[in-house]
Amino acid sequence: MNSADRINTLPPAPGDGPLLSVRNLSVQLKVEGGTVHAVRDVSWDIYPGEILGIVGESGSGKSVSVNALLKLLPSPPAIVTGGPVLFDGHDLLTLSERQLRRIRGRRIAMIFQDPMTSFNPVKTIGHQISETIRVHDRRISRHATRARTIELLTKVGVPSPATRYKQFPHEFSGGMRQRAMIAMAMANQPKLIIADEPTTALDVTIQAQVLEVLQLAQQETGAGIILITHDLGLIAELADRVLVMYAGKIVESARALPLFQQPRHPYTLALLASLPRIDAELDHLVSIPGQPPSLISPPPGCAFHPRCHLTRGREQCHTQQPDLVDLGRRATACHFWNEMDQETATIASELGTTPARRQD
Numbered sequence: 358m359n360s361a362d363r364i365n366t367l368p369p370a371p372g373d374g375p376l377l378s379v380r381n382l383s384v385q386l387k388v389e390g391g392t393v394h395a396v397r398d399v400s401w402d403i404y405p406g407e408i409l410g411i412v413g414e415s416g417s418g419k420s421v422s423v424n425a426l427l428k429l430l431p432s433p434p435a436i437v438t439g440g441p442v443l444f445d446g447h448d449l450l451t452l453s454e455r456q457l458r459r460i461r462g463r464r465i466a467m468i469f470q471d472p473m474t475s476f477n478p479v480k481t482i483g484h485q486i487s488e489t490i491r492v493h494d495r496r497i498s499r500h501a502t503r504a505r506t507i508e509l510l511t512k513v514g515v516p517s518p519a520t521r522y523k524q525f526p527h528e529f530s531g532g533m534r535q536r537a538m539i540a541m542a543m544a545n546q547p548k549l550i551i552a553d554e555p556t557t558a559l560d561v562t563i564q565a566q567v568l569e570v571l572q573l574a575q576q577e578t579g580a581g582i583i584l585i586t587h588d589l590g591l592i593a594e595l596a597d598r599v600l601v602m603y604a605g606k607i608v609e610s611a612r613a614l615p616l617f618q619q620p621r622h623p624y625t626l627a628l629l630a631s632l633p634r635i636d637a638e639l640d641h642l643v644s645i646p647g648q649p650p651s652l653i654s655p656p657p658g659c660a661f662h663p664r665c666h667l668t669r670g671r672e673q674c675h676t677q678q679p680d681l682v683d684l685g686r687r688a689t690a691c692h693f694w695n696e697m698d699q700e701t702a703t704i705a706s707e708l709g710t711t712p713a714r715r716q717d
């Protein structure tokens with residue numbers, strides 16, 4: 358068993374195998390001027406009923422790594438290598454488009470950032486949710502489908518659902534559209550829901566409501582949820598476990614609480630330190646210095662080293678790509694992870710906060 362195989366082998370309930378198991382996945386995108394190494398050899402699992410957060414700055418490979426699993430990558434042509442990606446006894450990477458279509462929307466549902474682009478603007482919301490139900494179950498009557506759709510709209514808190522059933526997407530507010538999108542995702546009792554920046558386009562107050570609906574969808578369906586976001590606040594609120602991505606790789610993986618209390622990678626710490634805090638003075642806010650690297654030619658060694666406090670000119674960070682090291686209940690890809698307690702204490706004292714007790 359190599360280290361990638363052992364990562365995240367912590368089922369929430371003993372005896373449950375992973376719902377989805379991704380091994381050694383890489384994705385390259387051909388663009389003018391080169392090849393973007395968008396995802397670089399990532400391995401992870403999600404377990405039934407779990408909310409797995411994938412977090413990282415823009416461009417770190419969160420969306421591509423998940424969209425590649427379902428062949429949802431638009432142009433440019435993507436080269437997806439590695440695997441297997443096991444779901445329900447199938448390797449998703451080897452399925453035909455037809456076979457994947459049967460899985461998408463029924464066993465795996467997606468919720469995107471902007472439901473306006475996911476809903477068809479010329480069909481009513483009710484029609485579209487009903488269609489999703491009927492596509493996967495032809496025997497169900499129109500009457501029953503309509504009743505089920507109205508029940509779903511009621512569940513996600515869309516008021517006057519019978520009236521709303523007949524309305525078009527543009528007649529819904531952003532928050533209501535996202536509720537309807539969640540209703541559509543729940544329609545076929547999926548095993549897995551992928552939510553890609555589900556609240557980014559919404560006002561803060563509406564965001565909180567939509568998150569509650571997402572949690573409700575999880576409880577109602579029992580599905581595992583992959584929550585893709587750059588918002589650590591959202592992760593803190595919802596996720597059971599977290600993958601932190603940087604430059605196409607997983608740099609840290611842990612349960613949410615230990616990740617927040619004792620990060621084991623300097624990038625995670627930098628993300629946490631850059632979170633706006635209610636009690637912080639403006640001049641206490643820290644932003645991560647520098648920019649993420651170009652994924653056309655990622656830097657040698659650790660991709661984070663040009664922005665990292667821990668590097669301190671050390672040769673190893675410049676030349677040797679760190680493996681994701683299994684630390685038992687979590688994993689990190691930093692040569693000097695065992696210096697993280699000190700690093701966290703230093704940053705905490707700069708920010709005027711107290712470092713948390715160790716919670717590995």
Ligand SMILES: Nc1ncnc2c1ncn2[C@@H]1O[C@H](COP(=O)(O)OP(=O)(O)OP(=O)(O)O)[C@@H](O)[C@H]1O
Binds near residue numbers: 386413421
């Ligand atoms: N259609 C595309 N054409 C060219 N490059 C792309 C395309 N889609 C993604 N990329 C590149 O692939 C890399 C990973 O992108 P990805 O969208 O997965 O990042 P992300 O972490 O989800 O960021 P965001 O939060 O901004 O969506 C980035 O370098 C991005 O520029």
